[in-house]
Amino acid sequence: MALFNPVADLKPFKTMWRVRVSIVRLWKQYSVAGGLTIEMVVIDPNGDKIHASVKKELVNQFDQLLEQGRTITLTNFSVNHSVDLPGRLNGFTPVGFRQVLDGSLNPDFLIDLIGHVVEVSHVEMISVNGKDTIIKRYKLHLVVFDNTGTSKFILFDHLARKLLNQPCIELTGPLAEKDPYLLPLALLNLIGKTYLFKIEILRENFIYKHDTFKVNKIMTDLDVISEFVSPNPLKGSLMLMSEGSSQQRDPSDLTPAKRRGGPDVNLDEEPYLNSVTKSGITTRIKKEKHDKSG
Known part of the structure; x- marks a missing residue:
């Protein structure tokens, strides 16, 4: 079985490379100069990442084979010089769980964990020294x-x-x-x-x-x-x-805080108390005629 080259050893002016990497990001982009291309960010077992591109002539050939999250083997490809970016990029640097547990990492850096939420519960299970501890919530x-x-x-x-x-x-x-x-x-x-x-x-x-x-x-x-x-x-x-x-x-x-409200009112019997009624209580006014004195 042929050995795989680490990403850190890749150099330009050579095409006989063989690497085994995982695709951590994949997207397609279109430009006037390059046409439709497939862009990827891949990572090798050592944690080194590199940007990879599939040119427009090969997109139809490799489109169905490339998928984000899949591990692939790349052979016979060319490497170009990278172009410096105008700004600094921040990203994740994955580490193994064993390195987190054995304390071999630099203690001056914070370590972020990326996991998948499988359950949400009020009871929390914590494993300490191989034993499970239940924290009760009430x-x-x-x-x-x-x-x-x-x-x-x-x-x-x-x-x-x-x-x-x-x-x-x-x-x-x-x-x-x-x-x-x-x-x-x-x-x-x-x-x-x-x-x-x-x-x-x-x-x-x-x-x-x-x-x-x-x-x-x-x-x-x-x-x-x-x-x-x-x-x-x-x-x-x-x-x-x-x-x-x-x-x-x-x-x-009953104290003032406990005092009951007033009696219930039947809105059918007292239509003027209904909140839907637009007008309030109406009063009939009797009009009287006054003769003008001559």
Whole structure:
């Protein structure tokens, strides 16, 4: 088997070359002088790259054989002097994974890794010393209500920590394993408290009518919350409640943040309250005739 020449050894004025390279970039271009040509950037096993061109006379012959990402063998080709570019080009310099792991590379340079995403998950698997470590992620489901009704919110780990003043992972333990329906004390302490939530209405909520909304921000400052608490039934902060609670509350026991809205109005019976109606309440005016005195 004949040996392959490294890209670094290629020189002009010789055509008896034999290289094995991979095509990292391939495109076609047209110019008045050269016509339609195939342009490539190829790389050899040593990581050395070179630009290669297929002239217009040979495009039809090699067009079906050349493909980006394919490894090919090139023989009997000519090498020309490269022309300096007007500016500096930045690109990737691939290295082997073994060189990254054994620490043989220069530690003063940063190494970028190019990979293919095969899965997205909240559970992260990390291999350390040949062992897999699972990092658990948690989310918190809340049932909240204000003076307009109830809703369901979901908080992810970083926001739940602000609400609980501790990581969610600390809420798990032997108690949660024995009885998963028994809430930890930190969650029970949230029931009845008032907070200000900024939520995100996602595509699932708008199109598929999902009734659980993602929380983007939480405000626990009482001064800020008090600015949003209003007797207006369309405004107000949200209060946490235990899920499944169905006890009736006396209206006199409700705080301004919990006050219910006014009675429902049937728009069919009161057409002037319909938002589609252009005109408001109309009043008939009786016209009287006055005789002019002579």
